[in-house]
Every structure is written in structure tokens, then in C-alpha cells.
Amino acid sequence: MTLEISPAARDALESWLTAARALKGNSENTITAYRADVLEFIVFLTSHHAEPQGLAPLARVTTPDMRAFLAHLRGQGVGSRTMARKLSAVKSFYRWLAELEGFEPTAVMMARAPKFQKKLPRPLAEDAAKAMIDTVEMQAADSWIGARDAAVVTLLYGCGLRISEALGLRGRDLPLGESLRIVGKGGKERIVPVLPIARRALDTYLRLCPYDPEPDAPVFRGKRGGALNPRLIQKVTEAARLQLGLPATATPHAMRHSFATHLLAAGGDLRAIQELLGHASLSTTQAYTSVDEVHLMKVYAATHPKAG
Structure with missing residues (x-):
């Protein structure tokens, strides 16, 4: 069954995507993912409330609505990492929409996706x-x-x-x-x-x-x-x-992970490595410190005379 999305909601979504593309320089792949994730949320609300969701209903989203959406994703077998990505897209859209329409998006902003274990990079030895x-x-x-x-x-x-x-x-x-x-x-x-x-x-x-x-x-x-x-x-x-x-x-x-890890092991500065990799956030680069610590502990355990 194809659910009708209100023209106002669809127009708002496209306007937000245009702004995200122009102001933030997001790639077309990112824009496509954003569109799919937010559209999925609007479709869910349309089905959940059994009526098209215009701008006014979108502004009235409640905490139970958000819980129902996350439960819906879990029921679809969506993993924690993907769920977090979808929720992040919805929050970004709502931040923009709330500023435009003048409402408080508290229920959306307070929603929390389940935590997931971030996989560390797996570099090769030199x-x-x-x-x-x-x-x-x-x-x-x-x-x-x-x-x-x-x-x-x-x-x-x-x-x-x-x-x-x-x-x-x-x-x-x-x-x-x-x-x-x-x-x-x-x-x-x-x-x-x-x-x-x-x-x-x-x-x-x-x-x-x-x-x-x-x-x-x-x-x-x-x-x-x-x-x-x-x-x-x-x-x-x-x-x-x-x-x-x-x-x-x-x-x-x-x-690429090996490039970063081997630089770090040789005494490279974390900020410099962040710039070389093009990471927007230092926290992304900091994953390599964990990798290097794991490597160092393995070396320690294998070679230190007191480690046995």
C-alpha cells in the first residue's frame, strides 16, 4: 500500500535537503540517505495516525510517537547503528523545521536510539x-x-x-x-x-x-x-x-586505516593525522589511539619479562 504524504511535508523535506546540500556541502549520497530516512519517518507517522501529516501535525510529534517509531524500526530488524543514523537525520530535519515554523521539537530531540558498539579500525601490520x-x-x-x-x-x-x-x-x-x-x-x-x-x-x-x-x-x-x-x-x-x-x-x-595507525605509532600528532585523513571530528580520529593501545598491550604481553 502506498501512503500519501502531504504536499506541505514533501515540500518541507525537499527545502531542507536543498539547504543541506547548499549550506553544508553534503554529498549526493548523503542527501539521498537523508531523504529516505526522513521520508520513512513521515510515512510512519502517516500510518501511525491514519492521516497525512502536514506541517502542523509534524510540529505536534510526541514522545510516544518517537517511541513507536523506534519500536517500528526494531520490529523491521533495523540494527542499532542504522537506527542511530535514521534518528540523526530526523533530528536534523526537525531542527531546521522548528526554526522555520517556530515550535519546540523537544520530543524529537530527546529521543534516544539504542547504543551500539563502535567497531574499531582494523589496520594491517606494516x-x-x-x-x-x-x-x-x-x-x-x-x-x-x-x-x-x-x-x-x-x-x-x-x-x-x-x-x-x-x-x-x-x-x-x-x-x-x-x-x-x-x-x-x-x-x-x-x-x-x-x-x-x-x-x-x-x-x-x-x-x-x-x-x-x-x-x-x-x-x-x-x-x-x-x-x-x-x-x-x-x-x-x-x-x-x-x-x-x-x-x-x-x-x-x-x-587508509593502516596509514593512520602507523603514523600514530611513529609518534604522529593526532590533530595532524585528523587533517591528513580529512576527518571532520577529532573523535573519529581518536579511534586510532585505541587501536594503537591494543597493539602496544599485545607487544607488552609478548615481550615484557614480567608479563608472563
């Missing part, structure tokens, strides 16, 4: 990260494709790039110098240093690649010349980690 790069290069039959895959993974580990950021490089970004300007999530810009090993890996790929690096074209190409699909990097990394006997957590994103 020798495993280096072996991953070497092994990735050997997976392809064509030498230029092997060089391409190695260059991508080297940028993830050597510069701490997200896979989307590495694959987002264009011909106009070449040649790489000692630093690179990256536009990451939410349009946030950062400058990352480019190690000589990363430049060499990219130069090798460019020398072998049969496609010219035109200014507006992607640096990393697929076999037929189109933009490289990130799934191909995930597949080649999976093949390499199976060959090396590494755990399933040895993914392309784990190379």
Missing part, C-alpha cells in the same frame, strides 16, 4: 601493508593494469586517501608534486603529502597506461578506457589478501 601492494600488482595479466592497481593501493596507504578520492583524481591533478589537494566528504578540502614511493607507483602506471591523461578524464582507467570501478580494486585486494593469508578485514579501506 609488513602486511607492503606485501599487499606488491601482491596486488601481480594479480593482473596486463602489466599496465597491475601497475594501475598497485598505484591505487599505494595512494590509499601512502597518502591516507579514501578509494573514492584516489579514483577521483583527474588528468589536471598531474604531475603529482610533494603534496596533493583533495576534496573529500562534504566538500572538505585538505592537503596531503605525497611520498616518493607513491609518485613512482603512479608514474609507472602512467607510463604503461594506453590512455592519455586528459585534463578532465580520470587518471585511473578501466580496461576499455572508462573510469575505474572501485569494485575492481576491492576484488583485486581480496585476491591478494587470500594469497597472503590475511584476514577478511584486509580491505582497501584498511590501507
Whole structure:
């Protein structure tokens, strides 16, 4: 059954999304998730109250309404992490709507999603990260494709790039110098240093690649010349980690985690690492301190003469 959403509620949702896109620089993926999450909430209220929810009913949402919504999500098998994300989107929408319409969104703001255990990053050991790069290069039959895959993974580990950021490089970004300007999530810009090993890996790929690096074209190409699909990097990394006997957590994103953890272990400053990774919040970067502490305790337990 398709439930009718009031035109006023739909217009308000689209106006909020437009503001979120313009003022906060949210990506299209984020906007799509926001739309789906808030629309799901409005649809629930429509069903819950058996009538379309215009702006006035939306302003009268109660604590029991919020409890019923969270119970509905649990009944749908929605996990705690996803539930927290959906509730966060609804709260953001209500903050905006309350300011626009002049009401107090207390019931929505006081709602609490169940707590979830935040998963810590799972970095590779330094020798495993280096072996991953070497092994990735050997997976392809064509030498230029092997060089391409190695260059991508080297940028993830050597510069701490997200896979989307590495694959987002264009011909106009070449040649790489000692630093690179990256536009990451939410349009946030950062400058990352480019190690000589990363430049060499990219130069090798460019020398072998049969496609010219035109200014507006992607640096990393697929076999037929189109933009490289990130799934191909995930597949080649999976093949390499199976060959090396590494755990399933040895993914392309784990190379970025490894970059951060190894910098921290070498005495890197947490604020500097936050900037290099492009994290909006220091709390996101602080997860790496927990990873490093776990590593240190394992080393301590294995090597300290009093630990046995």
C-alpha cells in the first residue's frame, strides 16, 4: 500500500535537503540517505495516525510517537547503528523545521536510539601493508593494469586517501608534486603529502597506461578506457589478501586505516593525522589511539619479562 504524504511535508523535506546540500556541502549520497530516512519517518507517522501529516501535525510529534517509531524500526530488524543514523537525520530535519515554523521539537530531540558498539579500525601490520601492494600488482595479466592497481593501493596507504578520492583524481591533478589537494566528504578540502614511493607507483602506471591523461578524464582507467570501478580494486585486494593469508578485514579501506595507525605509532600528532585523513571530528580520529593501545598491550604481553 502506498501512503500519501502531504504536499506541505514533501515540500518541507525537499527545502531542507536543498539547504543541506547548499549550506553544508553534503554529498549526493548523503542527501539521498537523508531523504529516505526522513521520508520513512513521515510515512510512519502517516500510518501511525491514519492521516497525512502536514506541517502542523509534524510540529505536534510526541514522545510516544518517537517511541513507536523506534519500536517500528526494531520490529523491521533495523540494527542499532542504522537506527542511530535514521534518528540523526530526523533530528536534523526537525531542527531546521522548528526554526522555520517556530515550535519546540523537544520530543524529537530527546529521543534516544539504542547504543551500539563502535567497531574499531582494523589496520594491517606494516609488513602486511607492503606485501599487499606488491601482491596486488601481480594479480593482473596486463602489466599496465597491475601497475594501475598497485598505484591505487599505494595512494590509499601512502597518502591516507579514501578509494573514492584516489579514483577521483583527474588528468589536471598531474604531475603529482610533494603534496596533493583533495576534496573529500562534504566538500572538505585538505592537503596531503605525497611520498616518493607513491609518485613512482603512479608514474609507472602512467607510463604503461594506453590512455592519455586528459585534463578532465580520470587518471585511473578501466580496461576499455572508462573510469575505474572501485569494485575492481576491492576484488583485486581480496585476491591478494587470500594469497597472503590475511584476514577478511584486509580491505582497501584498511590501507587508509593502516596509514593512520602507523603514523600514530611513529609518534604522529593526532590533530595532524585528523587533517591528513580529512576527518571532520577529532573523535573519529581518536579511534586510532585505541587501536594503537591494543597493539602496544599485545607487544607488552609478548615481550615484557614480567608479563608472563
